[in-house]
Amino acid sequence: MADQATAFAPGRVNLIGEHTDYNDGLALPFAIADGVTVNARTLTEPRIEARALDLGESDGFTLERPERVSGWRAFVRGAVAELQRMGVPLRGAALEITGEIHRGAGLSSSAALEVALCLALTAIADAASLDRMDLAQLCSRVENEWVGARTGLLDQLASLYGVADHAVRIDFRSLDVQPVPLELAGFRLVALDSGERHSHTRSGYNERRAECARACELLGLDSLRDATLEMADSLKTPLDNRVRHVVSENERVELAVRALIGSDVAMLGELLNASHVSLRDCFEVSTAAVERAVDSLLRNGALGARVVGGGFGGSVLGLLPAHMAVPDDAIEVRPGPGARVSSG
Ligand code: GLA
Numbered sequence: 001m002a003d004q005a006t007a008f009a010p011g012r013v014n015l016i017g018e019h020t021d022y023n024d025g026l027a028l029p030f031a032i033a034d035g036v037t038v039n040a041r042t043l044t045e046p047r048i049e050a051r052a053l054d055l056g057e058s059d060g061f062t063l064e065r066p067e068r069v070s071g072w073r074a075f076v077r078g079a080v081a082e083l084q085r086m087g088v089p090l091r092g093a094a095l096e097i098t099g100e101i102h103r104g105a106g107l108s109s110s111a112a113l114e115v116a117l118c119l120a121l122t123a124i125a126d127a128a129s130l131d132r133m134d135l136a137q138l139c140s141r142v143e144n145e146w147v148g149a150r151t152g153l154l155d156q157l158a159s160l161y162g163v164a165d166h167a168v169r170i171d172f173r174s175l176d177v178q179p180v181p182l183e184l185a186g187f188r189l190v191a192l193d194s195g196e197r198h199s200h201t202r203s204g205y206n207e208r209r210a211e212c213a214r215a216c217e218l219l220g221l222d223s224l225r226d227a228t229l230e231m232a233d234s235l236k237t238p239l240d241n242r243v244r245h246v247v248s249e250n251e252r253v254e255l256a257v258r259a260l261i262g263s264d265v266a267m268l269g270e271l272l273n274a275s276h277v278s279l280r281d282c283f284e285v286s287t288a289a290v291e292r293a294v295d296s297l298l299r300n301g302a303l304g305a306r307v308v309g310g311g312f313g314g315s316v317l318g319l320l321p322a323h324m325a326v327p328d329d330a331i332e333v334r335p336g337p338g339a340r341v342s343s344g
Contacts (some may be wrong), residue, residue, distance in 0.1 A: 001040045001124070001125075001126050001212060002123055002124055002343035003124060004039070004040065004041045004042070004043065004124065004343065005039075005040050005119075005120050005123030005124050005341055005343040006037060006038070006039045006040075006120065006341065006342050006343075007037070007038050007040070007116045007117075007119035007120035007123065007339065007340070007341040007343065008035055008037045008116060008339065008340055008341075009035050009036055009111070009112040009113070009114075009115035009116035009119065009159045009160075009339035010031040010032055010033065010034065010035035010112060010159050010162055010336055010337075010338065010339065011031070011032050011034050011035050011036075011106060011108045011109060011112045011115070011159070012029045012030065012032060012107065012108045012111070012154075012155055012159055012162070012316075013029065013030060013032055013157035013181070013189065013191060013308055013315075013317060013333045014027055014028070014029040014030045014154060014158070014204050014308050015167050015189075015256060015272075015302045015317070016028050016249070016252055016253055016272065016275050016306075017029070017030060017031060017089065017154075017170075017252070017253040017256075017278070018249060018275065018283075018285075018306075018307075018308070018309070018310075018311070019208060019212075019246065019249070019283055019285070019310075019311075020172065020246055020249050020250055020253070021133055021152030021153050021170075021172045022150070022151075022152035022173075022209055022212065023056050023212055023223055023224040023225060023246045024171070024172050024173040024222075024223035024224070025173075025224070025225050025249065025250045025253075026169065026170065026171055026248060026250045026253035027154050027169075027170050027172070027253060027255065028145035028165065028167045028168070028169050028170075028180065028256055028257065029068060029154060029157075029158035029168060029170070030158065030162060030166065030168065030182060030333075030335035030336075031159055031161075031162020031335065031336050031337065031338050031339075032107065032333045032334070032335070032336055033123060033162075033333075033334065033336045034100040034101045034107070034326040034331075035099065035100065035101060035112045035116070035159070035339075036097065036098070036099035036100075036101065036109065036112040036113045036115075037097070037098050037099070037116060038047065038095055038096070038097050038113075038115045038116040038117050038119075038120040039095070039096050039120065040093045040094070040120035040121060040123065040124050041093060041094045041124075042091050042092065042093055042124050043091075043092035043093055043094055044092065045092045046062060046063045046064065046091075046092045046191055047060060047061065047062050047063065047092045048060065048061055048062075048063060048066075048067075048076065048080055048092065048093055048094075048095065048110040048146040049093075049094045049095070049312075050073070050076045050094075050095040050096075050097065051094075051096050051097065051155075052072050052097045053097065053098045054097075054098055054099060055095055055339070057072070058285050059076060059139075059223045061077060061080075063080065063084070063090055063092060063122070063327075065191040066078075066080050066081050066298060067144065067214045072097070072113070074146045074147045074148075074197075075082050075110070075113050075114055075117060075142060075143075075146070075147060076095065076097075076117060077146060078114075078141075078142035078146025078147065079114060079121060079139075079141075079142050080121065081116050081146070082121060082138050082142050082145075082146075083118060083121055083122065083125075083138065086128050086130070086138060087125050087136070087286050088121075088122055088130070089125055089127055090121055091124060091125060091126065093120075093121065093124060095120065095121075096115070097113070097116075097117075099112065099113065101312055105144040107191060107309070107314075107315060108155035108158070108178060108309065109142065109154065110143060110147070110151075111155030111159050111331075112155075112159055112339075113145070114139035114142050114143060114156065114343060115135070115136075115139055115156060115159045115160060115339045116330055116339065117141055118130075118135055118138060118142075119135075119339055120290065120341065121215045121340045121342075123341045123343050127320075132160045132161065132195055133175060133255075134161060135156075136153055136156035136157050136160050137153065139156045139157075140153050140156055141154070149184065149206070149314075150205070150206045150209050152172065153157060153170075153172060153175075154170070154172075155309075157170055157177060158170075158338075159168055159337050159338060159339050160338050160340070161177045162335065162336060162338035163179040163337065163338065164337045165181065165182060165183070165334075165335055165337055166179035166180060166182055166333060166334060166335055167179075167180050167182045167260070168180065169253070169257050170264065171290040172225075173223070173225055173300070173316040178203065180257050180260050180261070181260065181261075182260060182335045183195035183260075183263065184265055184268075184319070185263060186321075186322040187263065187265050187294070187319055187320060187321055187322065188302065188315070188319075188322070188326070188332055189317060189318070189319060189320070189325070189332070189333050189334070190297075190318045190320055190326050190330040190332050190334050191308065191315040191316070191317055191330060191331055192285070192293050192315060192316045192317075192327060192329060192330035193293075193314075193315050193329055193330070194289040194290045194292070194293040194307075194314060194315060194316055195289055195293075195314055195329075196287055196290070196312075196313030196314070197313055197314075198330040203310065203311075203312035203313070204284075204285065204312055205310045205311075205312065208242065208283065208285065211238065211239055211242050211323060212224055212242055212243075212246065214239060215227070215235060215239045215242055215243050217224070217326045218239065219231050219234075219235070219243075222245070224243060224246045225250070226248050227243050227246065228247060229244060229247055229248075231243065231246065233269050236283065241281070241283070241284075242260070242282065242283060244278070245278045245282035245283040248274075248278055248282075249275060249278060250344045252271045252274060252275055255267070255271055256268060256271050259271065265303065265319070266303065268303075268304065268305030268319060269302075269303030269319050270304065272282075272303075272304030272305060272306045272317065272319055273298075273304045273305065273306065273312070276304075276305065276306030277308060278341060279306065279307055279311060280307075283311070285307065285310065285311025285312055286307055286311060287312060287313055289313060290307045290311070290314075292315065293305075293315075293316040294306065294307070294316050294337070296327070297316065297318035297327070298318075300324060300327070301316040301320070301321060301323075301324045302319055302320050302321075302324065303319045303320070303321060304318070304319040305317065305318040305319070317333075318330070
């Protein structure tokens with residue numbers, strides 16, 4: 001059993017397949033180089049002393065009964081509580097948290113924080129490490145129940161199952177995760193911050209989720225994975241459009257996998273654009289700032305551009321030809337390995 005461990009969990013970019021995870025659908029994300037690092041060192045007292053170094057803030061609480069709070073502290077307390085609920089015998093620990101992902105930029109700083117916290121805490125616990133799928137589900141409970149965002153499993157799975165130079169095709173019904181080589185023949189992917197911070201607890205994210213659940217109820221389905229475009233026609237607006245987005249987005253994920261395998265970058269660009277149009281018009285998660293970011297990428301020669309993640313602000317993904325310069329306020333994003341831990 002180690003007395004000290006460092007865990008790193010990456011953020012993610014979702015190539016395509018948005019708002020499909022909580023509808024038992026398909027997505028094609030990849031882990032990026034930026035992420036969150038948590039250093040854990042055991043304490044003799046049964047307490048957690050956590051410090052968010054970038055924020056200059058700290059939190060301390062006893063292992064026994066973490067109370068509910070808001071902000072980054074909710075992630076730490078939620079991770080501690082949920083790990084213990086799974087029977088992981090945690091030890092008291094001093095935690096130091098640092099991160100390179102811009103919070104609220106839509107590159108999933110939240111999942112990276114949950115995953116890094118859980119990996120670091122389990123690495124110094126007197127227990128075998130958890131299965132990564134169980135860990136993803138546990139992290140998602142932290143976010144759902146402690147942070148208050150009803151997000152799905154996309155971000156946690158991308159962070160935990162990332163593979164260098166690959167995207168991962170995730171089927172959220174079977175929980176099958178398949179790496180797909182992401183080679184773009186000189187093209188580059190960039191994430192351009194729309195400048196508008198988003199928050200899943202405050203934005204329309206939870207409302208979209210509730211609308212999908214309502215559409216299922218009206219259609220007599222367990223999930224929108226089984227919905228069809230014909231079924232959508234029987235619903236009133238906006239539920240009809242929400243269903244159209246989910247059905248067509250699942251198809252676009254399959255087509256994107258095919259485009260990657262066939263090295264068809266032009267097709268990938270078209271699919272990104274079609275995804276954005278659907279997210280804007282049918283799922284209604286775009287904003288004026290997001291539209292400006294998409295337009296500027298396309299005007300400057302991007303082959304495709306779309307809002308990534310939950311929307312309502314955050315970042316925009318662009319597919320750029322080799323000759324197009326990366327805009328000043330954008331970062332190039334490349335598929336990197338998944339979360340990892342080192343003990344010392
Ligand atoms: C956020 C959530 C994910 C997923 C996306 C939309 O990133 O955390 O679970 O629902 O939005 O695809």
